[in-house]
Amino acid sequence: MTNGEAAQNEKEVIFHISKKDNFPDWFGEICRVAELADIRYGVKGFTPFLPWSVMTMELMFDILEGVLQRKGHLPMLFPTVIPESNLSRESHHVQGFTPQVFWISEFGDGEKLDERLALRPTSETAIYPMYSLWIRSWRDLPLKRYQRCTVFRSEVKSTRPFLRGREFLWIESHNVFATHEEAKAQVKEDLETTKEVVTDAFGVPTMVFRRTQWDKFPGGINTYAADTLMPDGKVLQLPSTHDLGDNFARAFDIKYINESNETVYAFQTCYGPAISRIYGALISVHGDDNGLRLPFKLAPYQVVIVPIFKGKSADDVIGYCQKVEKALRHAGLRVYLDSRDATPGWKYNYWEMKGVPVRVEVGQREVKQEKVVIFRRDLMKREIVALTGLAGKVQTVGRDYDSVLRAEAESRFENLVVDAATLGALEGVLDKGKIGRVQFCTTEADGLICAEEIKNKTGGEVRGTRIDVEESATGACIVCGKAAKAVVYVARSY
Amino acid sequence: MTNGEAAQNEKEVIFHISKKDNFPDWFGEICRVAELADIRYGVKGFTPFLPWSVMTMELMFDILEGVLQRKGHLPMLFPTVIPESNLSRESHHVQGFTPQVFWISEFGDGEKLDERLALRPTSETAIYPMYSLWIRSWRDLPLKRYQRCTVFRSEVKSTRPFLRGREFLWIESHNVFATHEEAKAQVKEDLETTKEVVTDAFGVPTMVFRRTQWDKFPGGINTYAADTLMPDGKVLQLPSTHDLGDNFARAFDIKYINESNETVYAFQTCYGPAISRIYGALISVHGDDNGLRLPFKLAPYQVVIVPIFKGKSADDVIGYCQKVEKALRHAGLRVYLDSRDATPGWKYNYWEMKGVPVRVEVGQREVKQEKVVIFRRDLMKREIVALTGLAGKVQTVGRDYDSVLRAEAESRFENLVVDAATLGALEGVLDKGKIGRVQFCTTEADGLICAEEIKNKTGGEVRGTRIDVEESATGACIVCGKAAKAVVYVARSY
Structure with missing residues (x-):
């Protein structure tokens, strides 16, 4: 980080909590010390997210949106507020969500709204009335759309940053098909997307279940959800996808004229990967007793360069580090040269705690030999490598690092x-x-x-x-x- | 668009409204016909944004965030809701914004909240209490942060998509400095950012004013705003930046220990580029009587390929088009091959109305000659070019196209x-x-x-x-x- 986090208190970054023995403390402390979220906002379940988590969540959105767009989903954005009358149109849905809804009933100096507005807990009831207007014929189908937004639920369970908040970041994908078979195929595609993104890209393994009828999405036919395993042996639900059948189509009048010129109901699916919750899972799954270990693909800084110098060697070393920084950045890597006024040892602890995958250390010796020391956060090991070809080497290390993280996470699923x-x-x-x-x-x-x-x-x-x-x-x-x-x-x- | 917008009604896309003579109609119709926004949501001032506008706004965010990050601002994300007591801490600010605030006072089945929550109209009062906790010493400064979010204001003026909504998309940048001089320098930097992004990248010229004291940001010292000129001769405020002095620091207790070990108040600025409003401005400024003209940098599809064939030449032409598509995509261009079941003429009108900068037309003759026809939306002119080197040619055309759009827009500022x-x-x-x-x-x-x-x-x-x-x-x-x-x-x- 480039400002506001100067090295004032060296003690602060020597992070050491046993994740296995005391996961809740580990999680709370890493959120505080690594500056991921600040729980002091003063409204239960609402938490400011800080740059180190936001930058990773942005990268997570980019990857997920890339996959969705490749599969033919286009982005849109609906209002945050939903009229109460919309929310009531599907009876199971309204029963399932009403207890969690925040209501807006006034504005300004006590002026009443004509109709109460819900802060969206999810957007079926916002979107589907418009789908009813947009869809006319079989030519309009399939309609595959998503939006990236925050949603609001007054959770009764105790909240904690990322894992369970009253406002959280997600993508919701809402799709309409001519037939139930196509809708079921979409559910399957969503599960593949979960695997491609959450497991292959983020390194978080999951197990997929069809939920029971009492635990499914309110108003849907079947819910399929990917559970991951947290360090304390509890499971956490990650993306779920829902086969809505024609239930919502009937409630929201989403009909189309088929090729035989008959007016029939459409079939729908929705899919809701909660990015902030997946972030909470991935830091929990990959972190260790020294702090975060962020996947190479998702680290705000993939490489940190730490100069080591005394007195008059400073200019040489800093100059060399700037050369390294330039070369790595030129290769498309996210790099930070840490030239702050603090000891190398403090910086090592700091960036290990922050979970940066690769550290490059440069002292007078490296300058002379045209080399650098590379430190890997996964193996906690150093290696001396040549300056020539460094960017390629770091890319290779990054791929290997991601494999190590994923393999470690998957090993916990063996004999589970x-x-x-x-x-x-x-x-x-x-x-x-x-x-x-x-x-x-x-x-x-x-x-x-x-x-x-x-x-x-x-x-x-x-x-x-x-x-x-x-x-x-x-x-x-x-x-x-x-x-x-x-x-x-x-x-x-x- | 790949689905849901099939060519059912050829009449629909022959757009022709005089922007100059009837700008309000032009604007409303282009939003509807080009599928940018749908005003039928049913809550005044809240409007779903559709893929064609969302994809461009995403690109606008990318460009703006790139500039902010290059200048040392880091992203964060605060809750959408603000406790009423926070909002009341700066008296001018609360007077200025309270009339526009939507209030949440209940949740679930009529349970009351302990304290009313405001939907953020802007986030000073959400963020600054946390800044007061984060900032301790001169080493923590400058603190330069921003967030990308939507904000809510119950506008009394009549609303219309993008230009004035009750929920709109923006970035708000909140910065803290040790001295007033540094804060003033930030204001200057913000104005340069506005020029770099809004004018240089988006092609929308502006004129910058220091607002009068009765028209400044409530609670600030001075407001500097960039106005652009709309087709009907009215001006529209685009990004504004505010020198807050130490007013908010005093209200929110944002102090730091300076190098002389004294505790003093910090100085602040905030900057709020409203992406959805800038989008409204740029389509208005660049559009013409045939529809949109999107800047090459911002068009969801920069190039559309239209195959022209009869009967048995179809396979040849389509195959050639796929080759063209692949080459252009490989060069990093955003391309769409329009192989829908409609006439070439209909497609020409459709993509001209949608504002796609470059159209590539391919018929049997082009296939034989290893050429393509390029059509430019700015000049409405065709040119025959070789397939070899096409991607480079399109990139060059794109740059020239953006210059043409910008020059046309700037010409309206002459003798203004x-x-x-x-x-x-x-x-x-x-x-x-x-x-x-x-x-x-x-x-x-x-x-x-x-x-x-x-x-x-x-x-x-x-x-x-x-x-x-x-x-x-x-x-x-x-x-x-x-x-x-x-x-x-x-x-x-x-």
Whole structure:
């Protein structure tokens, strides 16, 4: 950072908290010390995001929007406010979201609005009335659009920066199709997008579940969600995508004239990757006891250059560092030359805590030998390399670094799922930070009672059924003993 | 556009409205026909923005943020809501903005919030309490930050898409300095940024004024604003930057310990380029009677390829077009191959109306000769060019096209300012769509009465004094006849 964060207090950056033993403290402290978010804003659940997190989230948006646009989705932007009458048009939807809605009913010096306006908790009810106007014929379909915005939900659960806020950053993609088959294909494409972006680009592995009927998106037919694993063994829901069938089309009158000249309802999907929450997950998954470890693709600075000099060698070393900086920047790398008035040791700690992937150290010796020292934040190891070809070397290291981060994260998914035949066994599985796989009566509405029993006895939540593995129920429900119709996964969760 | 806008109604795209004679109709129609915004959302002043405008506004943000970051500003993101108690801390500020604030006082099923929350009309009162916590010593300064967001104002004036909405897109830059001199230098830098971005990159010329004391930012010391000229002869305020002195520092307790170990107040500036409004200005300034003319730098598609074929030549032509598309895309151009089921003539009208700078036409003859036809939207002229070197040629045309747009816009500023010695003469000047330059008693608070007289008699507003030209008052005030202390500019405005 170039200003406002001078090296006043060297102690401040020696970060060392055990992420495994004390994840909540680790998370709160890294948000404070690395200057990611400031919880002192004074309104519950609303948190200013600071440059170091915003710059990474911008890069995350760029990657995700690039993929969406490549797949034919175009950006749009709807108002933040939704008239109350819109919100009420789909009954399950309104029941699901009304408890979380912030309402605007006045402006200025107490003047009343004709109709209350909701701060969007999600934008189906803002967008679909317009879709009803825009869509006339089969030629208008498919309609694939998204918007990048913040949404607002008065969460009852306790909030924390990025992971659960009352205002959060996301993309919502809203798509309309002629047939249910095409809508289902879109859901599949969304899940592939999640894998391409969240796992391949950000290095965060997930497991995909079809949610149960009592846990699906209000108003939809089926919800498919990607859960990741947090350091404390709880799972966190990352992007979810929803097959809305023609439910919303019926509520919002989204019809089209098909090729046989008949007027029929359209089918819809929506997909909501929450960038700020994914950011919270990725710093949690990749960070270590020394602080952040940001993926090379997402680090605001991919390389930091630290000059090491005493007295009269300063000019030589600084000049050489500027040459290095120029070469790396020219190659398209995001570089910062740290010439602040502080010791090299302090800077090492600072940038390790900030999670910068590669550090370049330059002293008098490196200048003489036309070399630099490269330090990798993943392996915490140094290597001496030639100045010639440095940019290419850093790019290679960056790719390898991202692979290391991803492999480490994926290794935690090995042997993660453990079968449990009784509630006692299931509790033991969850206590070890694992995910339990159990026989279960049904994921239809009737299953809710057994799910609540599991929650009460073990603290675990039924996350749903796998869709990428064929699993047929064979035994008896772990709770009620009736013939199981599903194999479900149970985990403690955020 | 790739979906949802099929060629159903060929009439729809033959756009022809005289921008000069009927600007309001021109503007409303181009928003509708080019699918920039949809005014049917149902909440006054809140308007969905559609892909064709959003994609350009994204490019505008990219350019502006690039310049800000190059000049040392870093991005951050504050909550959309501001506690009422924050808003009240600067008395002029609260008086200036309260009439425009939307208030949230409840959530869920009628639960009351402890304190009302304002939807930010601008974020000084959200950000400065945090600055008070972040800034401790001279080492923390300067602090240069910005955020990209939407803001909300319950405008009493009539709203229209982009130009005046109750929610609009902007960047707000908030900066803190040790001295007033540095703050003033920032104001100067902001004005240079406006020129670099709005004029040099977007091709929209402006004239910069220091606003009068009754027209400045509430709570600040001085406001400097760039006005542009709209097709109907009215001016529109584009980015303004504000010297806040230490007024807000005193209200929000933003102090630092200086190098002499004394605790003193800091000095501040803020700068607010409204991207959606600048978008409204640039389509108005550059558009013509056939529709939009988007700057090459800002067009979602810089080049559209239209294949022309009958019967069996289709495969050849389409294949050749795909080759052209690939070559142009490879060169980093934003290209769209329009292979929709419609006539070439319809497509020509459509993309001219949409404002795409360059059209490439390919028929059987071009395929045989390894050539293409290039059509420029600015000159409305065709040229035959070789396929070899096409991308470079298009880049050159693009640069020239942007120069043409800018030169045309700047030509309207020639002889724009006309001196007026009486209110009658001034009215005549304004009737011709010109800006009047008049001798005026004072731009201090006392001058308001004379300014109101000008407004009542001529419909013109006092825009302030020039800062880039030395102009000393010599005569008598055009209204009250007292000795003039300022030379001010008067224009009708949005």
